[in-house]
Amino acid sequence: MEAAGYYQQFERNLEIILSGLEAGLNIQPTALGVSLPLEVYVLSEVLNQAGGQFRLTTDDVLGRLREFYAQFRQNEAGTEALMQQILSDKKSVMRTPEGRVLTKEMLIRRLEYFNEAARQVNVMRNQHALGSPPQSRSGVGAALQK
Numbered sequence: 001m002e003a004a005g006y007y008q009q010f011e012r013n014l015e016i017i018l019s020g021l022e023a024g025l026n027i028q029p030t031a032l033g034v035s036l037p038l039e040v041y042v043l044s045e046v047l048n049q050a051g052g053q054f055r056l057t058t059d060d061v062l063g064r065l066r067e068f069y070a071q072f073r074q075n076e077a078g079t080e081a082l083m084q085q086i087l088s089d090k091k092s093v094m095r096t097p098e099g100r101v102l103t104k105e106m107l108i109r110r111l112e113y114f115n116e117a118a119r120q121v122n123v124m125r126n127q128h129a130l131g132s133p134p135q136s137r138s139g140v141g142a143a144l145q146k
Contacts, residue, residue, distance in 0.1 A: 006111035007083060011076075013118035014069055020121035021062045025128065032117055037064045039117075043110040044068060049094045049103055050082045083107065 017036070020027075027033045037059065044054035054071050058064050072079050086092065092103040 004087075006108065006115050007087065009115055009118075010083075010111055011072075013114040014065075014072070016118040017114070017121050018062075018065055018069055020125050021065065023125070025121065025124055027061065027121070027124070030120070030124075032120060033061060035113075036117060037061050039110060039113050040064050040068045042106070043114075046086070046094065046103060046106045046110060047079065047082050050086050050092075052079060052082050 027036070041056060041064070044052070044056055048054055053075075054068065056064055056067055058067055086103050086107045089104060090102075093100045094103045094106065
């Protein structure tokens with residue numbers, strides 16, 4: 001899927017992730033437990049670089065996602081315009097601890113991340129609904145533990 005597809009699915013992906021977490025899905029044993037709050041933070045910084053006003057004050061996964069989503073919905077048209085502006089700008093750069101990177105590339109990577117995270121949450125919800133055991137207790141990797 002290209003950037004335009006990720007962009008079009010962004011709000012839906014946020015809703016899928018948020019609804020999964022609000023339904024009690026436990027993502028802590030997965031990589032999402034660590035990466036999701038970081039990706040929400042990076043996305044808000046990318047949008048702020050283009051003129052957004054995102055302020056995140058909570059650290060927990062669900063709280064940070066709720067906070068971002070509420071701010072996104074509050075100014076949905078403005079945020080979507082910011083994303084369009086970033087995606088159409090081929091020269092804009094932002095400073096990161098690693099140096100300078102293209103803002104467009106940062107946004108595309110975040111949109112890809114949220115698409116993949118929503119897919120993972122859907123898979124986890126389906127597994128939970130089918131009564132599958134959590135992967136940590138399913139025997140996967142049991143041979144490695146001695």
